[in-house]
Amino acid sequence: MSVIAYLNFDGNTEQAIAFYSEALNASEVKKVKFKDFPQDPNYPLPENELNMIMESLLEFAGGKIMMSDLLPSMKNVTGELVKGSNIIISIIIDDKQAMKNYFTNLSEGGYVIMPLSEMPWSSCFGMLVDKFGIVWKFNSDAYTFLDSVISNAT
DSSP states (O other): OOOOEEEEESSOHHHHHHHHHHHTTOSEEEEEEGGGSOOOTTSOOOGGGTTSEEEEEEEETTEEEEEEEOOGGGHHHHOOOOOSTTOEEEEEOSOHHHHHHHHHHHHTTSEEEEEEEEETTEEEEEEEEOTTSOEEEEESSHHHHHHHHHHHHO
16 A cells, blocks of 8 residues: 555646656656547537646655646536645655755745754654645654654553
């Protein structure tokens, strides 16, 4: 089983894919636009929605993120997009240099909540909000911390 972060954007997924691909040094990027599928003649999409991203997958350093656009014509069903507060992407990586690179790249145009530093629960931890409003958490050894707390509790 795998768990993949899935992000919705308000018409700017194409820009988010480009940014995250570069910032995370993506090994593979796949994307499909709504126009790539035959339209239902009873419910055709408006012209401005055909070039929006229906589904995408970005792979990097063993991780995956999926992204898509929230169609304006669907907002009466899905509701308005609420940026940032509904998801945090956690990158757990032992390679501290790679972590610093990802942190620096993703913070471009955004802001740092907590700079990378040693914490009681991690030898290297930090948080930031990227320019698209997504919160990222970095942790060098989260599994070690979780295991030690769980084993001490029993």
